[in-house]
Amino acid sequence: MRYLGLMPAVLACALGGAMAPAVWAQDAPQISESTADHSKFEALQKDFASGPEVTEACLSCHTEAATQVKHSVHWTWEFDNPTTGQTLGKSHVLNSFCGNVASNEARCTSCHVGYGWDDMDQPPPAQDAAVDCLVCHDTSGQYTKLATGAGHPPMAAKGKTITGADAWVVDLKEAAQSVGAPGRENCGGCHFYGGGGDNVKHGDLSSALYHPTVDVDVHMAEDGANFTCSSCHHSDKHVFAGSRYDVHATDPEGTGQPGMVRQDVATCESCHGDTPHDMLTVQGVKLNDHTDRVACQTCHIPSFARGGVATKTRWDWSTAGKMDEHGHPMHLSEYTQGNGKELHTYLATKGDFEYGEDVVPHYAWFNGQVEYTTADMTIDPTGIVEVNKIAGSSEDGRSRIWPFKRMEGRQAYDAGLNHLVYSNVWGPTTDTAFWTNFDWGKAIEAGMKAAGAEYSGEYGFVDTYMYWPITHMVAPSEDAVACEECHSSDGRLANLAGFYMPGSQPFSIGGILGILVFVAMAGGVLLHTTLRIIARGGKGGTTHD
C-alpha cells in the first residue's frame, strides 16, 4: 500500500515529457467549488433597478431563505435574554457611541440586513423581498449600502457608503451573478465599522482584518489559517453562533469527542479543546491548569486595535456643539493612527474623542451574562454609569477572567428621572436632530418620543463605561501575554479579587515572616562576624594562634 502514494509522482515523471500539460488537473481550467454558477442563471440575466428586485430573483429558487433570515438577530435586531429577561438588541439598547437607533433610523438601519426599515416603532418591513441577500453573499466586491439609505445600495454616485467611502453606482447584476458564501468583506462591511467608523466600537474588529498579517490575527491571516468570519461563526439556517448579549464565556465541553470539532458554538474550545497546551511539558500542564479560570483570549490577545487601525476609547458628547468664529461647526483631527490615517479628535456634531492602538484590555470575571442599563432603569449620575454590566465572580464556578474593551463615555441622561436617554442625532431635514441643529433639548425630546420613553425635560451629562468582550485578533502563541504580566504584584489582573495568584504577593504574611526570619539569621551572622573581628583583632576568630 505504501508504494501507492508514490505512483502519481512516478507517473508524472514518466509521462511528463510525452503528454500535454493540460492533461494534469492543476493546469486544467479551475473546477468550481460550487455546483451552481449563478452567472448562468436565467433569473439573474437582467438589469436590476433595486435591491429588493435582486432578492425576488434569489427567492425564486431559494424559497425558504427569507424566512430563515427573518428568524435571525441580523434581521430582528431584537434579543430576548433568557437569563436576565431583558429585551435587548440594536432596536432597543443604548450605547455610549451614537446612542440609539430610534429616531436615527435611515442612518443606523443602513447596516440592517434588509431594505427600507425606517421606523424602529415598527418591525422590519414584512415583505420577503426586503431581505438583503447581497450584503452577505455578494462576492463581486462592489456591492455596498448607502450610509443613510435605510439599507438600500447606492444607485447614484452621491453620498457615502456604510464604510465612509464616497458612494458609487452599484452594479446589481454583477453582484447578483457573483453570489457565494460570505467572506470577510461581507461581514466586515458592517461589523468592522460599528459606531460610525473603522474599529470605532469593538476594538478587535477593524478593516485591518481584511488582510491581516499573522501577528495581527493568526486565524484570518492569508498566510495563516486564512479563516473567514464564518469559519468560527458557524451558521445554521441563517442564524450565526456567537452573541455579545448572552456570551458563551466558558466552554468546558471543548471539542466533545476526541479530535472532533464542534461547529455549533464559536468558542476557542470548540476547536482547540480545553487542554490545548502540550501536556508533556511543565509549562503546558500549568497553562492547561488555567483554562477553567482564564479565558483563552486573556492570554492570547495581548492587546487589541492592532494592525494599524485605532479604536475609539473615549467619547465625550458633552462638549459637542462648538462653533468657530465664522459660526461653522468646529472640527479637529489630532490623532494619526498606525496606518497613517488622521482621525477626528473633536467634532461639533459629536464632541471629543480619544483613541487607542495596541490597547491593553480591561479584565473582569465574566460568566457570559451581560445586563444592559436600559432607558427605564434608574442610574446614579454621581458615579460612573455602566451602560452594560459584566456579570461574574471568582466564586460562581463558571466565570473566567476575560479581556474587555472598556469604552469611556460622557453622554446625555435625564436629570429629572435619572435615566439614560435616547437622542435624535441624525436627520438632515428635521429641526430636532443634534447633528443638524446642535440643540440637545430638542434632540433628546425627539429621541425619547421616538422610543416611546418618558422624559422629564431636564438633561445633563453622565460618565459611562461600556464593556466589549475582546475575542478577535488572536496573536501567534509566541506573542501571548507573558506569565509575569499577571503574576506580579502590579500585574494586569491587579484589580481582580477572590483568588490567590502565585507571585503577586511577595509581601504576604508568610513572605514577611519569612523575610524577618531570614534577616534575623543574616543579621546574626553579621553581628557574629563583627564580634569575631573586634574580639580577635581582625584575625576573624580562627583557632590559629
Add this chain to the structure above:
Amino acid sequence: MTDATHAPNIDNVVETCPDCNEREVLIYPKFERLWHWSQAASIMILMFTGLGMNGFHSLISFELAVRLHTLVALALLLLWVFATFWLFTTGTYKVFLPRVVGLFKVARFYAYGVFKGEHHPYQKSLTQRLNPLQALAYSALKTVIFPLVWGSGLVYLTYNFWETLPNAPFLLEVVANVHLAVAWFVAGFVILHIYLLTIGHSFREGVRPMIRGTETVALTPEQEAYLERHETWRLVK
C-alpha cells in the same frame, strides 16, 4: 566497618581519648558528596527561581522560573528518596540523631569561646563527624523544615487536583504563605551554613572535606590499626 556505627556518648569517648591519633580519613563516600552538591545547586536554583517568581529580580521569565523551579524541585525530591534510602540502609542516619551530651559546650563555643580564640570543643571521630549542635540543626532541617518546604510545594504544585475543595483559594493562599515563609528560612540556613565554614582553620579547609571526602578525625589505636590493615584506601596519610 561502616562509617556509621552507633556510638553512644561518643563525645566523652573522644574527649577522654588521650591515646587517639589525628588522621585524615575518607569520611564522606562519593554518593554523599554528590548528594550534598546536587542539593546545594538545587537549593540555589530554587532560591533564584523562587525570588524571580516573586518579583525580586527579572533575570529570567516567570515561565522559565516556574519550569526550572518545578523540574529542579522534583529532581531534588527524587534525590532525597535515594538519600533517605541510603541513610537507612547504611545506618548513616544515626549521625543525624540529636544528642544532648556536649551540646552546651559547642553552643558556648559559638556564643563565647570563638571570640576568645578557643579551640572548637568538638573532636570529630571516625563514627561521628557532626558535633551535637550540627546534628540537632540537621535533624531539625530534615524532619521539619525540608518536609514543610517540599510538602507545601507539592500541595501548591498540585492545586488543580484539589481546587474543588471548599475554600480552595484560601487554602492555596495558606499553602503559598507556608511555602514562602519556610523557603526564606532555608535561605537563612544557607547563609548560616556557609558562614560557619569560616569558623575553624579556613573556609577552604571547611569546604574541602565535602569535595575530597576526607576529614581529619581522631582515631583510637584500634581504629587506626584496623584501617591500616583493612581499609588503607581510606587513609590519606
